[in-house]
Amino acid sequence: MSQRAGEDYxxxxxxxxxxxxxxxxxxxxxxxxxxxxxxxEALGRIYVRWSRVSRVGNPAGYAQTVLTRTFLAHRxxxxxxxxxxxxxxxxxxxGADHTGADPSLRLTLLDALARxxxxxxxxxxxxxxxxxxxxxxxxxxNMSSAAVRTRCVRALARLRELLGEDLAEYARS
Amino acid sequence: MPxxxxxxxxxxxxxxNGQAFExxxxxxxxxxxxxxxxxxxxxxxxxxxxxxxxxxxxRTTVLGGAAGVALAGVGGALLVPWSGTPSGxxxxxxxxxxxxxxxxxxxxxxxxxxxxxxxxxxxxxxxxFGKAEGRGVDASEPLVAPYAQVVYDDGRGASAISVSVNxxxxxxxxxxxxxxxxxxxxxxxxSCTTSHLPDASVVTVVKGYEYPDRRVDTKxxxxxxxxxxxxxxxxxxxxxxxxxxxxxSRDEPxxxxxxxxxxxxxxxxxxxxxxxxxxxxxxxxxxxxxxDGKAIRQTLASLVPRGLKVVAHGSDDDSQFTYVxxxxxxxxxxxxxxxxxxxxxxxxxxxxxxxETLADGTRxxxxxQPGEKGxxxxxxxxxxxxxxxxFRVVVSAFNSGSQQTxxxxxxxxxxxxxLRAIALSTKWRS
Numbered sequence: 317m318s319q320r321a322g323e324d325y326x327x328x329x330x331x332x333x334x335x336x337x338x339x340x341x342x343x344x345x346x347x348x349x350x351x352x353x354x355x356x357e358a359l360g361r362i363y364v365r366w367s368r369v370s371r372v373g374n375p376a377g378y379a380q381t382v383l384t385r386t387f388l389a390h391r392x393x394x395x396x397x398x399x400x401x402x403x404x405x406x407x408x409x410x411g412a413d414h415t416g417a418d419p420s421l422r423l424t425l426l427d428a429l430a431r432x433x434x435x436x437x438x439x440x441x442x443x444x445x446x447x448x449x450x451x452x453x454x455x456x457x458n459m460s461s462a463a464v465r466t467r468c469v470r471a472l473a474r475l476r477e478l479l480g481e482d483l484a485e486y487a488r489s
Numbered sequence: 490m491p492x493x494x495x496x497x498x499x500x501x502x503x504x505x506n507g508q509a510f511e512x513x514x515x516x517x518x519x520x521x522x523x524x525x526x527x528x529x530x531x532x533x534x535x536x537x538x539x540x541x542x543x544x545x546x547x548r549t550t551v552l553g554g555a556a557g558v559a560l561a562g563v564g565g566a567l568l569v570p571w572s573g574t575p576s577g578x579x580x581x582x583x584x585x586x587x588x589x590x591x592x593x594x595x596x597x598x599x600x601x602x603x604x605x606x607x608x609x610x611x612x613x614x615x616x617x618f619g620k621a622e623g624r625g626v627d628a629s630e631p632l633v634a635p636y637a638q639v640v641y642d643d644g645r646g647a648s649a650i651s652v653s654v655n656x657x658x659x660x661x662x663x664x665x666x667x668x669x670x671x672x673x674x675x676x677x678x679x680s681c682t683t684s685h686l687p688d689a690s691v692v693t694v695v696k697g698y699e700y701p702d703r704r705v706d707t708k709x710x711x712x713x714x715x716x717x718x719x720x721x722x723x724x725x726x727x728x729x730x731x732x733x734x735x736x737x738s739r740d741e742p743x744x745x746x747x748x749x750x751x752x753x754x755x756x757x758x759x760x761x762x763x764x765x766x767x768x769x770x771x772x773x774x775x776x777x778x779x780x781d782g783k784a785i786r787q788t789l790a791s792l793v794p795r796g797l798k799v800v801a802h803g804s805d806d807d808s809q810f811t812y813v814x815x816x817x818x819x820x821x822x823x824x825x826x827x828x829x830x831x832x833x834x835x836x837x838x839x840x841x842x843x844x845e846t847l848a849d850g851t852r853x854x855x856x857x858q859p860g861e862k863g864x865x866x867x868x869x870x871x872x873x874x875x876x877x878x879x880f881r882v883v884v885s886a887f888n889s890g891s892q893q894t895x896x897x898x899x900x901x902x903x904x905x906x907x908l909r910a911i912a913l914s915t916k917w918r919s
Contacts, residue, residue, distance in 0.1 A: 329536060333529040341525040342518065352527060356535045363540020367733075422521045433831065444515040445522055462837065476510050483513045 325366045329359050332376055336383050342441045343387045345430035346423075354390060358383040380446055381456040384438050388457075391434040421482055428478040436471040439464055541634060542655075600764045601625040605637035608757045609652050614748070616643040620730070626764045635761055640730050646739030647730040652722065652752070654761050659719040667713045667721055668693040672803070677893060682746065690716040692753055694746045699732055707732070710742045714753040720762040722753045786811040789826050792911045797822075797902055801890070814890045815902050821890030822902035826882065828917055833879035840875060850877040851913065855905055864889050866896035872908040882912045 336358060340351035361382050362369055369375050429437055435457070442453040443464075450468070454461045602623035610618050623637035638651035657663040668691045670681035678697035685691055692714040699707035707729050714722045726742035726749065729735045744752065790799050790813055800821065801814035812825035832839075836852060844854040852875045860867030866888075873883040886901035886908055903911075 326533070326537070329533040330529065333532045333536070334526065337527050337529070337532060338522045338525045342522050348525065348527070351525075352532060352535075355532055356539050359533065359536025360539025360543050363537055364544050366540075421517065422524060425517055425521050440518075444511070444518050447515075466837070472511060472514070475514060479514065479517075480510065483510065483517055 321366055321370070324370055325363060328370075328375060328379075329362070332379055333359070335376075336379060339380060339383060339441060339445060340387065342426075342429065342445055343384065343437060345437065346426035350390075354383060354386050357390075358386045361386065377452075380442075384442060384456055388434060388438060424482050425479060428475050431478060432471050432474060436467050436474075439467045440471050440475070443468055538634070541636070541653075599626060600635060600761050602635075602637070605635055605652075605761070606639060608755075608761075609637040609639055609650070612752055612755050612757065613639075613641055613650065613744075614643060616641050616743075618642075619647070626761065626766075635765065641743060643743045645743070646728070648727050648738060648743050649729065649731050650724070650726045650742075650744070652724045652758065654723070654758050654765070655721045656762060656765055657715060657719045657721045659717060664715045664719060664721070667715050667723070671695065671697065677891070680746075684750070686714075686754060688716065690714055690754065692750050694750055696746070699727065699729075705737075707735075707737055708742055710744070710746070710749060712746075712749040712753040714750075716759065720759050722758045722762070724749060724753045785809070785826070785828055786813070788914075788916050789813055789824070789911070792914050792916065793824070794903065794907050794910075817902045819902070820888075820898035822898065823887040823890055823892065824884065824901075824903065824908075824911075826884045826911070829881045829883075831879045832875060832881040836875055839873055839881075851875065853909070853913070855909070857905075860887060860889070860892050864892050864894045864896065867892060867894075868896070868900065870901050870903075870905055870908060872905065872912045874912040880918070882914075882917050884908050884912045 333355065336355045337351060340354045340358075341348055344350045344354065358379065362375075362379055369378055372378055429440070432440065438457060439453055442448045442456055443450070448456065450461050450464050453459075454464045457464070459467075602625045605623040605625055606621045609623075610621075618639050618641055620640040621637070624635050626635050634653050634655040636651060636653035638649060640647050641650050642648070657667060668683060670683065670693065671678060678695050680696045681693060683691060683693040692712055694710070694712045696708070696710050699705070699709045707727055709725060709727055709732070711723065711725045714720075725732075726744055728739045728742045729737050786802055789811060790802065793799055793813065793815055797815040797817050799813045800816045803811040803813070803825075809829055810825070810827050812823060815822050815824060840852040840854050844852055846852050854871075854873045856869075856871045856873070858869050858871070860869050864887075868888050869885050869892075870887075871883060871885040873881070875881045886903045888896045888898045888901050890897060
C-alpha cells in the first residue's frame with residue numbers, strides 16, 4: 317500500500333471505527349469483546365482490499381457489509397461453542413447515561429436480540445440500525461429480497477413478543 | 490431509508506400496531522447502539538495489524554478470495570479474546586483494553602525500518618535496489634509485524650521482494666498453518682516443499698501465483714520458516730516490480746527456492762523477532778476445531794460410492810462444510826457438501842419450480858449448472874435437500890478436482906442419482 321493510500325485508509329478507519337463498533341455490539345447482542353474482534357477483522361479485510369474499496373462509491377456502506385459478513389462467518393464457524401448468557405455484566409460499566417437511554421430497557425433489548433438467529437439479527441440491524449432498504453439488505457447478505465422480508469417479519473414478530481410491553485411507552489418517553 | 494418505505498416493504502406485517510412497534514423498536518435500537526463506545530484508536534491500530542497479517546498470510550498459506558477461509562487462517566487465531574476466555578464470557582474490567590501489554594525481554598532492542606530494509610538488501614545477491622519500504626519494531630504497537638519490501642533487479646528484470654517477521658506460539662495453530670502447504674483445491678501452485686533445518690526449524694517453500702484464478706500470471710514464491718521458539722519469518726518474491734497491478738517483468742522471480750529458503754533462515758531475522766515484545770494475544774491458542782468437523786468429512790467419505798477413490802479432502806475445522814476429491818481413474822472430481830440445521834425459512838428460495846417433495850415431506854431440488862469460480866468447462870451438479878424440520882443437506886459434484894482449474898473430465902464422477910443418495914442418507918442425522 318502506498319503512503320497516500322495508507323493515509324487514506326487510516327483516515328477512513330478512524331472515522332468509521334466507532335460506528336462499526338456500535339453496529340458490532342448490536343450484531344453480537346452486547347458481546348463487546350467479540351464486537352471488538354469483529355471490527356478489527358473487518359478493518360483488516362478492508363485494509364487488504366483498500367485500493368479497490370476506496371474506489372467504490374460508498375466505502376462506509378461497504379465496510380458495514382464486510383462487518384456483517386464477518387459476523388455471520390464467525391457465527392457459522394463458532395456457533396456450537398457459543399453459550400447462552402443470562403446477563404451482561406460487562407455492560408454495567410459502559411454507562412448508558414449520556415444518551416438518556418434507559419439502561420434496563422437497553423439490556424432487555426440486547427437480550428431480545430440475543431434470542432434471534434444470527435441471520436435474523438443481521439437483517440434487523442441492517443434494516444433498523446443502518447436504515448437500509450430491503451433491497452440493500454438483501455445485497456449485503458447475499459439473500460433475495462423475499463428472504464429478507466420473511467426474516468424481517470419473523471424477527472419483528474419475535475421481538476414484539478419479547479419487547480412489546482417494554483417498548484409500549486418508548487416513543488412517548 | 491425513509492420510514493415510509495420500510496412500512497411499505499412490510500405490508501404483510503399486520504397492522505398499525507405492527508408499524509408503531511417498528512418505529513419504537515428502531516428508536517430503541519438507535520438509543521441502545523449509541524451507548525457503546527470503545528478506544529477507537531486501539532481498534533483501528535489492531536485492525537491495520539490484522540490487515541497486514543492477512544495480506545501476508547494470503548500471499549503464503551491461505552487461500553485467495555474466500556472470506557470464510559481467511560477467517561480460518563487469521564481470525565480463527567485472533568478471535569480468542571484478549572484474556573483467553575471464550576467469547577461471551579465476562580472478564581474483569583481491567584482486561585477490557587484492546588491495548589496489549591508488552592512484556593519486554595532483557596534482550597529487547599529497537600529495530601528501525603531502515604535496519605529492516607538494509608538487512609534485506611544485505612542478504613540479497615548483488616543487484617540494484619529501489620522503492621524500499623519497511624517498518625521496524627515499534628514497542629508502542631507490538632501487534633504490528635516488522636517488515637521490509639524492496640524492488641530488486643539482478644539485471645534480468647525488476648521484482649518485488651518482501652520479508653516479514655513475527656512471533657507465533659511454538660507448536661501452535663499459527664505455527665502449523667505457516668508451514669503447511671496451501672490446499673490445492675482452493676489455491677493452485679506449482680510446487681510446495683517442506684524441509685527441516687539442523688536447528689529443528691521448519692521451512693516451506695511454495696511456488697505459486699499472486700492471483701489464485703491466474704487472471705494475470707504474476708508468480709509469487711514464498712518461504713515460511715518457523716523455529717522451535719516460535720520465530721516466524723516469511724519472505725515473498727514476485728516476477729514483477731509490485732505484487733499487483735504491475736506487468737510481469739521476467740519469467741520467474743529472481744531467487745531460486747534454495748536462495749529463498751536461505752533468506753528466510755538468515756540469523757539476522759531471528760534477532761528482529763527477539764526485539765518484538767511478546768503479545769499475549771498471539772500466544773493464545775485458538776479454540777480447537779469442532780469435533781463434528783471431522784465427523785462430517787468422515788460421513789461424506791463413507792458415502793462415496795464404490796469404485797471411487799478419495800484422493801484429497803478438506804480440513805476438519807468446519808462442522809457444516811467439507812469436501813472430498815474423488816477419482817475413478819478417469820480424472821478427479823470435487824464433491825462438496827453443506828449440512829445446515831434450521832433452514833426452513835429459506836425453503837421458498839431453494840425449492841421452487843421443478844423441485845419435488847418426497848413421501849416423508851423432504852424436499853429435493855436437482856440442478857446442473859456451470860461452475861462458479863472460473864475453471865474452464867467446469868460444470869456443477871447439485872442435489873439440495875431439506876427435511877421437514879429444516880435440516881438441509883446440499884451436495885455438489887464437479888468435473889474437475891477444483892473449481893478454479895479447467896475440467897478434467899466431461900461430467901462429474903458421480904451421477905445425480907448417487908448425489909441424491911448421499912444427500913438423503915440417514916447418516917447425516919446420526
